[in-house]
Amino acid sequence: MIKMTVKIFLNVFKKFNTLFYIFYNRIYLWSNNIRFGKNMRITGSVTLIIRGKSENITVGNDFTCLGELVLNNRENGKIIIGDNVFFDKNVEICAARDATVAIAGKVTICPRFILNAGTDVSIGESTVIAANCNINASERQRVIGIEMIRQEYLHAPISIGSDVWFGVGVSVLKGVKIGDGAIIGSNAVVASDIDDNAVAVGVPAKTVKFRE
Numbered sequence: 611m612i613k614m615t616v617k618i619f620l621n622v623f624k625k626f627n628t629l630f631y632i633f634y635n636r637i638y639l640w641s642n643n644i645r646f647g648k649n650m651r652i653t654g655s656v657t658l659i660i661r662g663k664s665e666n667i668t669v670g671n672d673f674t675c676l677g678e679l680v681l682n683n684r685e686n687g688k689i690i691i692g693d694n695v696f697f698d699k700n701v702e703i704c705a706a707r708d709a710t711v712a713i714a715g716k717v718t719i720c721p722r723f724i725l726n727a728g729t730d731v732s733i734g735e736s737t738v739i740a741a742n743c744n745i746n747a748s749e750r751q752r753v754i755g756i757e758m759i760r761q762e763y764l765h766a767p768i769s770i771g772s773d774v775w776f777g778v779g780v781s782v783l784k785g786v787k788i789g790d791g792a793i794i795g796s797n798a799v800v801a802s803d804i805d806d807n808a809v810a811v812g813v814p815a816k817t818v819k820f821r822e
């Protein structure tokens with residue numbers, strides 16, 4: 611009986627907690643001058659790290675996120691999230707310098723995702739990214755005689771098409787273009803371009819067939 615009562619209380623508390631986060635996050639984003647659309651539902655914590663212009667971050671209509679979201683912009687970095695986008699927990703996006711990170715409508719991103727952009731990165735409509743993936747449009751130079759911590763960065767844009775599917779644990783390196791409808795197998799490292807509708811696997815990712 612006591613356990614049942616506690617369970618009911620916890621369920622009510624959970625619902626209240628979810629509503630609290632949705633409300634709190636709308637106010638948090640609004641007070642930081644982030645533009646967002648209708649029906650934004652962020653049901654966990656958000657961290658904004660604004661070292662650039664807050665108006666450079668926009669979130670479309672019907673955005674859902676389960677929390678632990680980090681949006682980080684520096685200099686003139688822009689983060690643009692389209693309509694009907696879904697983020698699971700622990701999604702971290704950084705746009706620095708003149709980079710635009712453009713995430714199109716209906717994109718789904720599963721937990722523990724990192725996107726690091728010192729130049730443009732785009733993800734096309736309806737693309738699905740499984741857990742533990744990362745996209746890095748920047749990397750350290752490796753000039754001999756300079757400690758890695760002090761190296762400058764190299765940057766090259768990344769373009770990911772529409773209706774693409776990443777399996778778990780995919781890494782995408784700088785300068786890569788992944789075509790519409792492509793499938794990237796679990797734990798692949800994408801180091802060169804992938805054609806439309808290709809199924810690519812391995813390290814480095816190679817096309818093994820095409821969708822039929």
Ligand SMILES: CC(C)(COP(=O)(O)OP(=O)(O)OC[C@H]1O[C@@H](n2cnc3c(N)ncnc32)[C@H](O)[C@@H]1OP(=O)(O)O)[C@@H](O)C(=O)NCCC(=O)NCCS
Nearest residue numbers: 740741776777778793794795796797798809810811812818
């Ligand atoms: C890429 C993938 C979709 C291909 O599936 P498929 O069309 O059934 O392809 P096959 O199983 O016929 O594999 C084709 C070849 O690629 C190899 N291969 C498949 N997936 C691979 C992977 N992730 N890494 C390395 N090689 C892989 C297979 O061994 C096979 O090689 P072979 O021709 O030498 O025997 C699938 O293997 C995959 O990685 N799925 C991701 C699962 C996942 O992460 N789910 C997350 C939740 S949605």
